[in-house]
Amino acid sequence: MLEQALIYAKEQYDAKLAQLIEWLSIPSISTLPEHQPAMQRAADWLVTYLRGIGMAHVEHIATPGHPVVYAEWQAADPAAPTLLIYGHYDVQPVDPLAEWRTPPFEPTIVGENIFARGASDDKGQIFALLAGLEAYLATAGRLPINVKVLVEGEEEISSPHLAPLIAERKAQLACDAVLIADHPLLAPGVPLVLIGVRGNCYMEVEVRGPASDLHSGTFGGAVENPLNVLVRLLASLQDSERRVTIPGFYDSVRPVSEAERALLARVPITEAAAMALSGAPALAGERGYSLAERLSVRPTFEVHGIYGGFTGAGKKTVIPAFGRAKIGMRLVPDQQPEQIAALVEAHLRRLAPPTVSLSVQVLGTSRAAVIDPAAPTIQATIPAYKAAFGAEPVLMRGGGSLPIVPDLQELLGAPIVMIGFGLPDDNLHAPNEKLNLDHFRRGMVMAIQYYAELLRL
């Protein structure tokens, strides 16, 4: 049945691409209220598609936000493994629109790529997984395993309604693994399976001094400058060797096993590639850790934004009334975001002089998660990638944060299998998002292979 499915995918490639183009044409930007009708259309499109390929129990689930699309297929064999496929149909906004070379919602094929908002993140990738189901249903009339499909419309706005929904439908969603295709390959020819995500603790720090901006000639020397204090406070959070200097910050960092360090040592991430991708004059990072380690298993501290005083052209000699910064820390197991936020706040309050008032706010948190690479459902990605991309995947933790990963892991108690078919230069969240068409094709093949692999477990 695998062979027939693969042949179907090959023969139906043009038809599948045409369907993807249809879906990509719907501007499902979840964060913009005026796109509400498009959100409904994008969800309905998916309902129609899933019904069309023969999935059972296709459901349009209303939430207090954008709808979730759900579908199931029960294998004849009750002992067959159950896979929950998760994805999202919502996309990022398109600003700055002027930088797009083709309209973001008029999918355009240029050379080897299709350009459209959502091409890679995540419509193109989730559609490859679903087209893999279609290939079995159309040829064998059945799937090799039990499958549940859950596609939400709020991933780009932090999935506010997903965890409650999963908690409510815990029994219905029970599974042996959750499959997500929402990240790029590590590099062309190097597939990547993420066996973890970093957590995040995002905060805003505000230092207030005088009631309004003051003239630095009149008051300079008498009144505390909130920006002088702000830079001193922020500088106290990290040293010049990029060690975070918040007392207690590293206390709950779970040591990385020798096995994982050995795996990381073999990850083909090169300084040259990171420099080329980032355009930085030189790389930087915590001393004593390799590039792959710094990007995956080590926590970080970043000043994401800072603002205060006079920022126009020329000069204005003010002592500003306030200064404000956004800071964020990527966290690793077992750092708890709320606890880290408390450490940061306590540290800043200890250092802040009584000449200013300090306000510290937590804007968002997300937990870290790590997945056992030995889990059979993770190991099953290896032959599947080999068959589809001709290469074994690198297994490493990802550097980003995806709150649904710890949520799904905790609520469903199943390993999260994070795969992906895009490329690092797919311009996610940026103008000219694209998906390589060959990767789209291989993505369908990988999905078909993976479903078959799961049956062998």
Place this chain on the structure above:
Amino acid sequence: MLEQALIYAKEQYDAKLAQLIEWLSIPSISTLPEHQPAMQRAADWLVTYLRGIGMAHVEHIATPGHPVVYAEWQAADPAAPTLLIYGHYDVQPVDPLAEWRTPPFEPTIVGENIFARGASDDKGQIFALLAGLEAYLATAGRLPINVKVLVEGEEEISSPHLAPLIAERKAQLACDAVLIADHPLLAPGVPLVLIGVRGNCYMEVEVRGPASDLHSGTFGGAVENPLNVLVRLLASLQDSERRVTIPGFYDSVRPVSEAERALLARVPITEAAAMALSGAPALAGERGYSLAERLSVRPTFEVHGIYGGFTGAGKKTVIPAFGRAKIGMRLVPDQQPEQIAALVEAHLRRLAPPTVSLSVQVLGTSRAAVIDPAAPTIQATIPAYKAAFGAEPVLMRGGGSLPIVPDLQELLGAPIVMIGFGLPDDNLHAPNEKLNLDHFRRGMVMAIQYYAELLRL
């Protein structure tokens, strides 16, 4: 002749106020090109006024920028002292216009004050000095001393064409003192004569890292964050006791004499008043120096503005491409602004890691100046203030910077006598600028008295 002049000023007060209102109605904003015609009108108004009161050689001097108005009056006695009266007819912009309670160029009397842009800075104050001349010319037909008047139209844009003009006309402008009325009293009832100005060194610092903003999940730990570096660099310039930590910064600070420290100890500046004026939760400043010392004879370091990364509402996890700050140092004799700028740049370059590129720019400099309080032309302000305001003035160096002060001092070799009649809450450079009408009246009296005092030298 003093008595008659004083009586004239009293009797003509309403007429003088009406004339001031006329002048204040002309929107002479030097920095806005569209106000060019108003600049000409404001200069012409002054030419007409000076001719009308009987000044000789009234000249409208064209410059590459806005015109300068010049006038002279020679006393019969060639041994009489010569006073050069300096002022400016240009004003600051009026934004934010919405915050004005009355239109900025429709002078409006509300209670004890006249509200208008330029009421205090500087039309109202320079006009009081000129009306003092008128009082003598109208009653005695002559002035007690030689007088030269120089009123420019570019003070609010850093006087770019004044120093060359003075250098060119050095012989014509030769004088025994320069009188400037362009600052407020220290407090109601406490006149202030400034015997110095601080210098200023204004710089912009930019730290650049990656070619564009990067995702902190993807690159966090591998790429230097320019804002992390920027705050570290800026924090290295001052310690928590507000000592500037730039190596060599204090090397050329001229020690303050015991006599001046004793004078400063008697200055009636209170912490309570400074807190009330600034609205700061507590005062701050370099340890080991009194409030009056910190505000006048000590240099400072300020971060005037800072900008970089994501500053909108909510959160965005970026490693920004760059961060930028404006910094400024108030300087005291004998700190040379160019040398201080070099020290700052050298220090920052020493600390900046090779993972970023650093750019350091000098946006403007201004030298410090100090005037001997024992100069007879300075001492002559004491009885004049006593007569006009019923109180002796405080003699102290000012905390602000006025590049024309060191320029005039150097080019003309004469003491600069900085007096003023406004109040600390006159809203200079801010909405609702005002001048207290009683102070305007006393300003004319003070001028009349001062001209008479000079004759006694």
